Amino acid sequence: MSPRFARRLGPLRAVARAAGLAAAAGSLVCPSVGFAQDLFVVSQFTATVLRYDGGDGTFLETFVETITDGFSNPGGMALRTATGELYVTSTGTGEIWRYTAATGAVLTPPAASGLIAPGSAAFDAAGDTLYFLAAGTSLSSGTDALMKLAISSGNVSTLASDDAANFSALAVNGSEIFVSDALNGRVLRFSSGGGGGGGTTVISGLVFPGAILFRSATEMVVAETGADRVVEYTFDGSSWSFQRELLAPSSGVNGPFGLALAPDGTLSVSGSFSNDVVSVDLTSLVVSPLVAAGAGGLGNAMDLAWDGATLLAVSPLSNAVVYFDASGNPTGTTARGLSAPSDSGMTLTPSGNLLVGSLLDNDVVEYDAATGAAVGTFFDACPTSLAAPFDQVVGADENLYVSCPSSQGIFRFDGGTGNPLGFFVTGGSGGLVTPRGLAFGPDGNLFVASATGEVLEYDGTTGAFIGVFVDTTGNGGGAMDPYGLAFHGGSLFVASFFPDEVKQFDATAGAFVQTFVSSGAGGLSGPTNLAFGPDGDLYVTSYHDDAVRRYDGTDGSFVEVFVASGSGGLSGPFDLQFVPEPTVTTALASGALLLWALYALQLRASRGVSR
Numbered sequence: 043m044s045p046r047f048a049r050r051l052g053p054l055r056a057v058a059r060a061a062g063l064a065a066a067a068g069s070l071v072c073p074s075v076g077f078a079q080d081l082f083v084v085s086q087f088t089a090t091v092l093r094y095d096g097g098d099g100t101f102l103e104t105f106v107e108t109i110t111d112g113f114s115n116p117g118g119m120a121l122r123t124a125t126g127e128l129y130v131t132s133t134g135t136g137e138i139w140r141y142t143a144a145t146g147a148v149l150t151p152p153a154a155s156g157l158i159a160p161g162s163a164a165f166d167a168a169g170d171t172l173y174f175l176a177a178g179t180s181l182s183s184g185t186d187a188l189m190k191l192a193i194s195s196g197n198v199s200t201l202a203s204d205d206a207a208n209f210s211a212l213a214v215n216g217s218e219i220f221v222s223d224a225l226n227g228r229v230l231r232f233s234s235g236g237g238g239g240g241g242t243t244v245i246s247g248l249v250f251p252g253a254i255l256f257r258s259a260t261e262m263v264v265a266e267t268g269a270d271r272v273v274e275y276t277f278d279g280s281s282w283s284f285q286r287e288l289l290a291p292s293s294g295v296n297g298p299f300g301l302a303l304a305p306d307g308t309l310s311v312s313g314s315f316s317n318d319v320v321s322v323d324l325t326s327l328v329v330s331p332l333v334a335a336g337a338g339g340l341g342n343a344m345d346l347a348w349d350g351a352t353l354l355a356v357s358p359l360s361n362a363v364v365y366f367d368a369s370g371n372p373t374g375t376t377a378r379g380l381s382a383p384s385d386s387g388m389t390l391t392p393s394g395n396l397l398v399g400s401l402l403d404n405d406v407v408e409y410d411a412a413t414g415a416a417v418g419t420f421f422d423a424c425p426t427s428l429a430a431p432f433d434q435v436v437g438a439d440e441n442l443y444v445s446c447p448s449s450q451g452i453f454r455f456d457g458g459t460g461n462p463l464g465f466f467v468t469g470g471s472g473g474l475v476t477p478r479g480l481a482f483g484p485d486g487n488l489f490v491a492s493a494t495g496e497v498l499e500y501d502g503t504t505g506a507f508i509g510v511f512v513d514t515t516g517n518g519g520g521a522m523d524p525y526g527l528a529f530h531g532g533s534l535f536v537a538s539f540f541p542d543e544v545k546q547f548d549a550t551a552g553a554f555v556q557t558f559v560s561s562g563a564g565g566l567s568g569p570t571n572l573a574f575g576p577d578g579d580l581y582v583t584s585y586h587d588d589a590v591r592r593y594d595g596t597d598g599s600f601v602e603v604f605v606a607s608g609s610g611g612l613s614g615p616f617d618l619q620f621v622p623e624p625t626v627t628t629a630l631a632s633g634a635l636l637l638w639a640l641y642a643l644q645l646r647a648s649r650g651v652s653r
Contacts (some may be wrong), residue, residue: 079576079620082388082396082411083583083590083605086614089383091398091409094605096576096620099590101610105414106384106398112148113139113379116356117161117175118211118345119363122193124169128354128377129153130363131160131174135380138163138174138191143349146365146377154191154198162211162253162345166234170194173201173219173234175209188212188221188232188241201236211265211299211345213254220244220262222251229254229264229282244282245275252299252314253345257324263288265298265311272298272311272322288322293329295320300346300355305368312343312355319343319355319370331370338364338372339415360416374413382407382419387433387479387571388617396621399423399431406431406444411621424453425462435480435488437502443488445477452477452490452505465505472498472507479571481527481534484549489534491524497536497552511552512536512545519545519554526571526583526617537569537582544572544582544598556598564591564600571617583615590615 079096082105091106114134121128121143128143136157140149153172154160163174172191187203201219208225219232221241227248230241245251250268257263260277272289275282289298289311300312300319309322310332317340319333333340333355341359348354352373353366361379366372384407386399395417396409404424408417423431424446432445442455443466451474452467467474467490476493483489486502489511497512512534516522522538522545529535533555534547543566544559559566559582568585575581578595581604589612590605605612 078623080623081575081581081590081605081618082621083612083618084384084386084388084398084616085612086385086616088611088613089385089402090611091384091388091396092610092612094590094610099592099604099606099609101605104610106396106409107381108383109148109378109381111139111150111380112141112377113137113361115358115361116344116363116379117159117358118163119347119354119356120163120165120172120174121347121349121354122165122169122172123349128349128363129163129165129172130356130377130379131163132379133159133161136160138172141363141377143354146363146375148377153193154196157189157198160189161209164212164214166214167216171234173212173214175212175221188219190234199236201234202232202241204230204241210251211253213256213262215256215259215262220254220256222248222254222264224250224252224267227251227268229262253301255301255303255309257303261285263301263309265301267297267299267314270296270298272301272309288324288327289320289329293320295329299344302346302348302353304348304353305351310346310348310353312346314343317341317343317359319346319353319366333366333370336417337370338366338374338376338413339410339417340364341417359419361419362416364415372413372415374415376415378416381416386431386616388619389434390619390621394622396619397434399434401430401432404429404431406434424449432478433480435482437482437488438486439503443480445480445490447476447478447493450474450476452480452488452500454505467500467505467507471505472500472510474498478525479527479537481529483529483534484532489527491527491536493523495522495524497524497527497534497547499552512547512554516545517547517552517554519547519557525569528572528574530574535572535580537572539568539570539585542566542569544569544580544593546598558598559593559600560598563598564593564603565589566591570615573618573620575620581618581620583618585614585616588612588615590618 081094089108093102093105113132117131117133119130128141137152138154139152158177161175185203185205186209188201207223210224211222217234221230229245231244232241252265252267255263262275270291274285276285295313296316297314299314302310318335321330321332339360345356351368363377365375382400382403382405384398386401388398406420406423426449428448444453450469451465454463454466478491488500495514499508499511523540524536526537536545541561543561546555546558569582572582580593589607592601592604
């Protein structure tokens with residue numbers, strides 16, 4: 043399956059979230075095994091993903107944790123060097139949050155709140171005033187505004203506004219503020235003393251201008267995002283005139299937006315659609331790669347800043363500020379924003395990343411399985427009211443299938459475009475009630491665990507109901523409460539939450555083979571999911587006593603408590619996956635000019651959106 047499945051719509055997805063549009067996509071395919079693996083377990087009650095040693099089950103780390111304080115959809119950032127603080131605007135929640143720049147640790151409370159979609163930000167030379175862009179002070183005003191935050195008092199005021207502009211980025215030059223107006227293709231100048239007017243146009247004729255950077259008081263660099271280039275202007279005492287093109291469209295940077303001067307004097311440029319960062323020698327104009335596409339989960343790469351030898355990049359797609367060393371390698375230190383609770387099913391993408399469902403937020407989030415960095419969030423996984431994803435699977439057609447208990451059906455997304463394809467299995471088809479675990483069988487058909495106590499089979503191409511594969515009597519093996527499903531070695535294995543056992547059925551005919559793990563064997567209590575490990579043994583979540591148990595993969599006999607009860611804070615183990623090491627990550631796919639046009643209108647479209 044192509045890695046583009048989970049990434050292709052990344053830049054658009056960030057815009058869609060800010061605009062309140064519904065979109066969802068993802069990918070999950072279990073890569074081949076045969077080398078060292080770690081065990082990842084969803085801890086439902088703590089909304090975390092915990093990592094354990096795949097050999098002996100010892101706790102290693104909290105790999106994914108739910109973030110409850112911080113930004114949502116970062117719009118911009120600014121470093122306050124005097125205090126070592128990083129200020130990040132939160133477009134989604136209307137706040138400005140503070141972080142310890144060196145570690146990315148969040149500082150509470152936020153520096154400002156009650157704003158409307160704050161975006162680009164910059165400090166004055168003294169670090170006493172933070173200037174930022176926002177969508178005014180009224181949801182219905184239709185006005186973009188230049189605002190300021192007095193750090194000492196916390197007071198927020200409006201310097202100027204323009205109801206015909208769409209502000210995208212700003213920069214401070216002495217006592218003046220320069221602002222890009224993406225909608226009208228110009229750069230405006232405002233006085234830091236205010237005045238309330240629409241500003242003075244100093245540059246026009248640009249195509250969706252992005253970030254502005256001053257090399258000196260008379261040298262201004264502008265990212266002309268819509269034209270895939272970066273240009274420089276000089277001031278002759280009365281006007282700004284075009285000087286040269288620093289980065290040409292032929293450089294391959296798609297949607298250049300963020301700008302920053304590196305310690306070595308080169309210019310760093312982020313590609314908002316190519317999801318990378320390049321370095322430009324300002325003398326020779328030689329362009330060199332700095333940050334590889336998608337490195338560290340970088341997606342929809344926007345604002346840039348250098349903090350000593352550390353490069354910081356705003357990544358709206360992964361809802362983070364990603365850190366890199368001077369060579370462009372991710373350091374694993376990020377200022378992270380609010381995250382969806384990790385409390386539902388989990389699986390692997392083709393590249394080996396983790397895809398984790400969120401019952402509370404109706405999202406599916408992808409995490410880099412090597413670093414834990416969020417790669418992207420796929421929203422509205424079950425597009426109906428009171429919806430929540432339970433499990434996900436990818437078919438041979440490379441499309442994504444999501445079990446939606448509240449809809450009593452299985453929703454499908456196009457694996458190539460991420461577009462919703464509607465319900466593959468309509469609500470209640472074949473008697474389906476509260477669908478749980480999903481699995482494609484060796485015949486290519488889709489098998490669904492139903493709360494009726496059955497496993498139902500659907501045509502893998504059409505979604506048409508074929509029949510009851512396992513009935514309420516377990517095909518003679520006794521009643522069961524099916525949750526997780528796994529095909530292995532010509533059999534279908536079913537985790538039965540009650541009466542605390544694992545049943546085995548013939549994968550072709552559905553005939554009962556045996557109760558593979560007997561009721562309560564080894565202390566098993568409330569099995570929700572199961573997986574065969576690289577050693578061929580069966581590992582089962584034991585929900586009621588917060589453990590993972592291991593059983594012989596040949597006869598189902600109890601071997602050991604693999605993950606001890608509560609180890610690492612495990613509470614309510616819901617799903618588990620073995621993840622191969624090392625994990626190979628893939629680059630984020632590039633976007634298109636149309637997507638940038640949507641992003642340029644983000645502040646206006648996103649007014650009033652909150653998490």
